[in-house]
Amino acid sequence: MTLVLPFDNSYAQLPPRFYTRQNAVPVREPRLVAWNASLAAYLGIDGGGDAETLARIFAGNEAPEGATPLAQVYAGHQFGGFSPQLGDGRALLLGEVVDSHGQRRDIQLKGSGPTPYSRMGDGRAWLGPVLREYVVSEAMHALGLPTTRALAAVTTGERVYREPGALPGAVLTRVASSHIRVGTFQYFAARRDLDGLRALCDHAIARHCPDVDGPAGLLSEVIDRQARLVAGWLAVGFIHGVMNTDNTTISGETIDYGPCAFMDSYHPQTVYSSIDAHGRYAYDNQAHVIVWNMAQFATALVPLMPDQDAAIEGFTALVHAMPERIEAEWRRVFAAKIGIAEAGEEDAALAGDLLARMAEGRADFTNTFRALIEGGARDQFLDPAAFDAWEARWRARLAREADPEAVMRAANPAFIPRNHRVEQMIEAAVGGDLKPFERLMDVLSHPYDDQPDAADLRRPPAASEVVHATFCGT
Structure with a gap:
């Protein structure tokens, strides 16, 4: 059977220095483990497709008609240190579709093989982080928070190697309003590429907020979106874990569910991420970090302004007003x-x-x-x-x-994706049992309902079940 993805690609029309075009690296034995049929329908993806067809397409073995696979380039501050070139090291943007509400959505493969931006990595993902992102991103959507979403998860029939050893490979298909990040702007600003920066700014405005006026309007809009988003995280006890500027989107969506976690017992300085040694991205610090990230975004936009001294003054006022904006949302x-x-x-x-x-x-x-x-x-x-x-x-x-x-x-939700339940789900899936994954997906799809038959999923972890650290899986 065929699967029709109604691509209408715009990012691929930007200059070639914005990305590298390439196909995914085929995998040995793709097998579909999860398919989000309701999201597919919302995206206008038609033609059904049997499990084998879906597995081939969303493992990257077969490029659907109209796809323009590319790896996006960007820069970013990672834990405060600037990296002038990052980019999609294990992901490919297949293309864009326009959903049933007329909104443009990226469809991206994550774990599809190495790219020029892989930085010595293998470009692959293993099943645990793929299912973690699938569960948590869909849970965030059900909680009512802006987020990327999961369309499909496919195992590859190959092993990837991480610290624990050989693990089952997998590919996630991620859907987003776009994958344009603060770090995308930083990439062009760091190179003093004003033509590229202007093209990116015009593209971002046209795509995300066509009613705003120029870079100042874009900055103001993104600040508002990020203030609402982070207040929403705090309201559900969510800790992102890697709030680098390359993980901060212009769309205001949660992106890159690596070492993310939801708190069990409350403490404002809770940290789970194994790579956040100093607590930079602790629960209560997230409101401060997003202001810092927006200051970096403002800095990247300044070169576009004809009067840069006046722009610095105006942009500084917008950033300095952001804590009060977050406080109001809180x-x-x-x-x-x-x-x-x-x-x-x-x-x-x-x-x-x-x-x-x-x-x-x-x-x-x-x-x-x-x-x-x-x-x-x-x-x-x-x-x-x-x-x-x-x-x-x-x-x-x-x-x-x-x-x-x-x-x-x-x-106040009754259900969140508790860390110990996610880890138990991953362990079962690696052993070939997807029932815990399917049960989590079912319960977390309506987290505000009572669901007495799922009362065990509300229970905090026993002492032996506590998850002390989470990992990014790259």
């Missing part, structure tokens, strides 16, 4: 988590006080907020009296709300 989302529809200053203090008590009492982040609806929140604390003292003030405040339970139900 107040809104955390007020909703405690049942308050319209947040005031005192409501931010009330939410902050609960978080402080949760950190001291080692309360589970997700279960504590959900238990505000269901009852039993005090049982999440080592010392329940700490919650009791807060609860009285909270109840008094809720008396002024029309329907606090509805507000909390919309803001």
Whole structure:
């Protein structure tokens, strides 16, 4: 059977120095392990395709008609240090489709073989990180947060080698509004390539925010998107783990689920990423880091402005205003988590006080907020009296709300992709059992529902199950 992808490619029309055209490196024995049929329909991908056809296409063995496979080049600050050339070291943009809402979407293979930007890597991925990104990105979508999405996962029939040894190879098909990053702008700015920088800026504006006016308008729009995104991460206890500028998109989507994790017990300085030795990207630092990243974006845009001194002054004002923008988003989302529809200053203090008590009492982040609806929140604390003292003030405040339970139900998921469950799922999949993966996908597709049959997936890890570190898998 054939599979029709209605490609309408625009990035491939940019100058050749934006990318390297190449095909994926074929794999020995592609086998489809996951296919997101509802996303495919949303993207207008038609023709069905049997499992073998899907496996060949989304392993990279067969390029669909209209595809223009290319590896994008970009730069980026990685943990604060600037790398003037990075790029897609193990990914290929197949092309773009226009979805059912008229929005342009990239379709990218991740793990499709080496490119000129692989930096001594093998260009491959193994099954664990592929399924982790599949599960977590789709969970983020169901939670209502902007994110790249997963269309397909294919095993390759080949082994890749990482620190644990030989592991089953796999390829992920990722869908995004685009893969344009802050680091893409930095690449051209670092080379003083004004023509390339201008072409990129015009392309990004046309694609993502056609109503804004020039680089200043683009900067303002991206700042707003990133402020909303990071506040959303904080609201669900998400820690990205590698908030480098090459992992910060212009679209405002979460991208590159490497050593990401959701918190179990709450602490503001929680870190999981094995490569974040100094906690640069800890949970509570994410709001500060995104401001720093936007300062780098602003710096890259300055050369496009006719009056650069005035641009520096204006751009600096936009970046300096960003913490207040994030704070406003934080107040809104955390007020909703405690049942308050319209947040005031005192409501931010009330939410902050609960978080402080949760950190001291080692309360589970997700279960504590959900238990505000269901009852039993005090049982999440080592010392329940700490919650009791807060609860009285909270109840008094809720008396002024029309329907606090509805507000909390919309803001507090019952289910997140808990780290130990993800690791158990990966272990089972490597052993050939995909049932835990399929169950996680089913439950996490509607995380705000009660789902009593899945109560075990709400349980925090036992001491022997705690995941202390997560890894990027490259």
